[in-house]
Amino acid sequence: MNEVFQKGKQAKRASYALAVATTEEKNDALLQISQQIISDQEIILKANKLDVAAGEKDGLDKSVLDRIMLNEERIHAMAEGVRQIVTLKDPINEVLEDSVLQNGLQVTKVRVPIGVFGMIYEARPNVTIDAATLALKTGNAVILRGSSSAIHSNKALVSSIHRALEKTTITVDAVQLIEDTSRETAKHLFQLNEYLDLLIPRGGQKLIDTVIRESTVPVIETGAGNCHAFVDATAKVSMATDIVMNAKLQRPSVCNAIESLLIEKNWFAENGKALLQTLHEAGVEIIGEEKVVEVFPEAILATEEDWGTEYLDLKISVKLVDDVTEAIEHINTYGTHHSETIITEDATHKEMFLNGVDSSSVYHNASTRFTDGFEFGYGAEIGISTQKLHARGPMGLQALTSTKFVIKGDGQIRE
């Protein structure tokens, strides 16, 4: 029996025990994990060094190596993150609906765990701790499938989790790591409907696309953010500048940074050049339509492809629009339904934009950079869903739950 099937089966069995674990039992397990990764930090750092060395040998990008690398500070941050999950409210057993039917049946809809979810991810060993502890908090078993570039770190971290769980009432089978990081094990997970209730990919667009295309297990799509700012005719110049600069520059490599700037034509005529100049001076490459290049010759001429591109870099595409309607249509056509903002003083345009833009998070007069589980006060984030089913936008603990109808009677039968 192969590793994926075997671990899937164990996880499924563990999930039934976890589903009836108390909040205290789950929190105790989290506290043990938090302590264990601190006491095991030498072992973990030693394993991590092997991954970093292998990555350097393989010539991985510096940014990727940075994502793989752990140090004492990062391990302490992980442990602190786990302690914060302890403080969050346990969503399991929350009563969502409760009614008594005319025939006397009591119908209650309660929140329950999903069961078993799989996490497929790249590099970042901290996802191992995040996913495992968020799973335990929500009564789920988890199957972790990290990448080969962090396999030593992931093994050390999961061993540490298992050592911690052995001191608790929670079975170690609740957290499974697939140690074979070949493409076959990922493919097997895509089809493990018998034991997997959900699969969450965390990583680049290519990984996410593959999982969506090949998985028969339900998937939550997290990912690409081709986010827009629309500067309307009545936008205050200083506010528009501050928001655009923040949304583009505060952290250009993340999904909630803006990639595209739409400017109402009259506002552009008056203030466009200055705004582009400010961006340009901050090191942002302007990729604009013809009218933009006419006014701002340092800009590069945009192609059709640019409107659909997530640069994740110091680049921004710029387009003039006639009005809010054109802005909404452009965003719905080229965007990835992640986060968009309108800067305007016009109440009608504001409502048109907030209602008409089909994205997980729509802003008025604020930076798109706030789309984040922690910023929204969820105390945790599994990822940011860009699909419409089950969860949309920043996902907190609730995204890892399902519901169940509990019906209590005294002999009712249907007529």
Added chain:
Amino acid sequence: MNEVFQKGKQAKRASYALAVATTEEKNDALLQISQQIISDQEIILKANKLDVAAGEKDGLDKSVLDRIMLNEERIHAMAEGVRQIVTLKDPINEVLEDSVLQNGLQVTKVRVPIGVFGMIYEARPNVTIDAATLALKTGNAVILRGSSSAIHSNKALVSSIHRALEKTTITVDAVQLIEDTSRETAKHLFQLNEYLDLLIPRGGQKLIDTVIRESTVPVIETGAGNCHAFVDATAKVSMATDIVMNAKLQRPSVCNAIESLLIEKNWFAENGKALLQTLHEAGVEIIGEEKVVEVFPEAILATEEDWGTEYLDLKISVKLVDDVTEAIEHINTYGTHHSETIITEDATHKEMFLNGVDSSSVYHNASTRFTDGFEFGYGAEIGISTQKLHARGPMGLQALTSTKFVIKGDGQIRE
């Protein structure tokens, strides 16, 4: 450009207009449809006759022909169903969360339409009206892909819907029927991620399995019900008999009827034979494990396969169990996570069963036949979800909605 792509594109565009339609506009459209199918009933019945005649010629089962067949009474029932949807509360724009962050940002989570959903279904032309009107109520556009066996009826019904919509502010593009019922159009819908937000299959297990296997568009799995009743040691004999008889016999062909009966061994020793006799006399074939056949020789010996079989017929598999724990394990192993009931007077066993059984609807001392959107008071039912994501159990209007974060600020940027 082929039909599916073209209609998908039109539906997507229509969905943006529908998303901002008012409750009054949507209800007006529903009332017009309700009236139109009554005034068009001659045309509809004439088209339906073509389908029934073709079905008879093709030698379709009587039960299938009955599902295809329309008459005046059924058309009036459809029209009445649409009027009832008008009376339901519009779920769109419902505020689910609302908070003001420390930085002054107001974050509101509101209910919005899914966008465009596809419905792939067999025979039953009433699904055409159901799906179209539930879509309109929830602000969604819909792409209908019925089977060739009801194509004339479906065309007539959608023409009628379009005639009705022409009298309203809602675009006719909101309801699209794929007229080419070849396998290719279904396959194309499975991959229409660009325009489809959701795909719902309604029909036999084979159709549902195909959609789950081949679709890259998110799917809601509705379907198979291998439902169980567990008669515990302390079950009252008359209550157990009434519930088992009702759950098996009131309508054996539906998904919430029981297919399998688990009986605690001591209860069986005392009352098993009488219960099996009652079932047998009502025409139910008993398919039991060896100990069942020993006591009740009319029973057929069950094979391993029987425990996982949804008969949808006057048959029931019967197994003895040592206790509630064995019953829970058996159900979680062989069931389809639909509806299960425990008949017991023991409060501890009741809680163990309700918490431990991993099904959409778990009952105590009641028939499983109540798992139904109308019985649960939702006033409508899109289907019964047996998956855990997005919606589980009977799906009302909410299952056709998503959410969106609306964030209002006065210039906030992220530090």
